């Protein structure tokens with residue numbers, strides 16, 4: 001029994017084939033990037049909008065479709081993981097089939113190798129920089145200048161897509177960088193209740209057994225997410241938790257009460273506030289007097305992957321509940337996380 005037929009459809013990693021409500025944005029992204037497939041220069045894109053509005057999924061969907069038809073180099077980088085010009089360039093170099101020597105190279109040297117590789121391939125690689133504002137925090141935005149000016153400076157082109165939920169950070173960038181994105185800004189608006197309902201309907205068809213998820217349940221989750229800012233992630237999480245509640249009762253379909261309990265549970269209650277993992281970060285910070293280095297913070301999370309801890313921190317930063325500062329240490333740099 002149970003209500004789920006494929007619970008993974010409701011997991012954060014799931015990338016749906018269709019994205020209801022995002023036709024215009026998907027077309028705009030594809031149109032801007034398509035020239036890359038025939039060796040021409042794409043329009044640099046800056047994609048922005050609130051959390052859970054489908055930015056990452058939309059870009060990934062376009063890239064996935066392009067990959068089916070062309071074998072151009074397309075690289076997705078999360079700048080939370082690669083937050084320096086050097087590390088992004090290293091990733092790009094590797095994606096171009098130019099792995100770097102162990103001893104390491106200076107950024108400018110890596111960049112020269114990239115230019116040379118692209119020239120030889122006569123290709124136009126596409127680079128997606130998700131959470132691009134992480135680069136700006138550390139003053140690493142020069143890579144945007146390098147890549148958007150490569151056509152005039154070196155005669156080779158790149159497709160560049162920056163994704164961010166911090167438009168203000170973009171506005172503060174140097175004119176010479178911002179001007180490259182003038183023709184390619186795409187805003188992702190919060191989803192309307194009707195769009196949220198469509199998104200949930202599509203997921204529910206795949207995630208639940210036939211007749212296990214009545215329309216009323218979808219409507220409640222959509223209404224909730226709409227109140228919380230039109231965030232699809234909140235909507236999907238609410239639906240997933242409601243499904244879990246029905247399973248706990250050993251029922252064959254979800255009821256309005258399962259949703260009510262889900263929305264009351266701490267987890268979703270705080271989706272506008274914080275998830276469980278994020279709450280743990282806050283508790284650790286409070287216990288430490290308000291600030292911790294990232295290394296110290298990881299120690300509070302034995303068992304969790306560094307990646308998920310980073311995700312919590314990132315999400316709290318997006319919600320403006322903490323700040324992250326880069327500090328120079330004797331060797332390398334570290335990040336200090338502080339409660340706001």
Ligand SMILES: Nc1ncnc2c1ncn2[C@@H]1O[C@H](COP(=O)(O)OP(=O)(O)OP(=O)(O)O)[C@@H](O)[C@H]1O
Nearest residue numbers: 019020050051052053054055056057165199232233
């Ligand atoms: N139009 C849509 N159709 C179906 N699912 C969607 C749609 N938009 C978003 N989602 C789902 O909602 C969740 C959040 O979407 P996504 O990660 O793309 O948002 P985002 O704008 O990149 O958010 P953030 O700014 O927090 O990174 C994902 O699970 C995604 O699959």
Ligand SMILES: [Mg+2]
Nearest residue numbers: 055056057130
């Ligand atoms: Mg995203």
